[in-house]
Amino acid sequence: MTRVVLVGPPGAGKGTQATALSRELGVPHISTGDLFRAHIANSTELGQDVKRYLDEGKLVPDEVTNEMVRTRLEEADARGGFLLDGFPRNVGQAEVLGKLLSTAETKLDAVVEFKIDEDVVVERLLARGRDDDNESVIRHRQEVYRTETAPLLDYYADLLITVDAVGGVDDITARVLAALRDRS
Numbered sequence: 001m002t003r004v005v006l007v008g009p010p011g012a013g014k015g016t017q018a019t020a021l022s023r024e025l026g027v028p029h030i031s032t033g034d035l036f037r038a039h040i041a042n043s044t045e046l047g048q049d050v051k052r053y054l055d056e057g058k059l060v061p062d063e064v065t066n067e068m069v070r071t072r073l074e075e076a077d078a079r080g081g082f083l084l085d086g087f088p089r090n091v092g093q094a095e096v097l098g099k100l101l102s103t104a105e106t107k108l109d110a111v112v113e114f115k116i117d118e119d120v121v122v123e124r125l126l127a128r129g130r131d132d133d134n135e136s137v138i139r140h141r142q143e144v145y146r147t148e149t150a151p152l153l154d155y156y157a158d159l160l161i162t163v164d165a166v167g168g169v170d171d172i173t174a175r176v177l178a179a180l181r182d183r184s
């Protein structure tokens with residue numbers, strides 16, 4: 001179970017879980033949000049191009065995102081597996097990921113859905129206070145999740161593992177690891 005995609009609404013705790021799971025599973029945590037924010041912090045050309053999408057809670061155009069992920073997955077540490085956090089975020093990106101993996105003669109092992117009520121997470125995100133964590137941008141990101149990202153749950157029905165994302169950080173990590181173990 002080394003090639004895993006994490007899906008869940010903004011604030012579901014994917015990033016926190018990915019850090020712990022990456023340690024447990026020994027594969028890199030690849031977060032498209034983190035990659036974009038690093039580009040923005042370093043004022044790269046890509047960072048300058050994508051900043052307005054992040055500020056508004058909109059998806060960065062697929063060409064930019066797909067290319068950034070393709071490059072990242074080609075790095076040596078991702079050859080043996082990865083935890084993808086925040087990618088794919090729509091069916092088009094999922095199709096591109098499928099092609100990238102089949103070209104590399106591999107495939108996904110599991111898609112983990114973090115299930116949590118939207119209203120529970122708004123408070124949590126407001127407390128986190130990242131640049132794009134103000135209420136209207138959060139609400140917009142949630143809408144994007146419902147319309148663009150949630151269809152992935154059907155797309156990946158065969159690989160899907162749904163985990164209750166309400167609870168303590170360590171408990172949730174244990175739930176994910178147990179569910180992955182059951183599958184393999």
Ligand code: ADP
Pocket residue numbers: 009010011032033034036053054055057058059060061065085086087088089093141
């Ligand atoms: P959250 O899970 O709280 O929404 P992320 O760090 O995953 O936070 O994403 C922050 C922002 O980065 C998104 O609102 C979007 O602008 C951009 N982004 C991240 N991943 C993708 C992606 N796969 N496709 C397009 N845009 C993305």
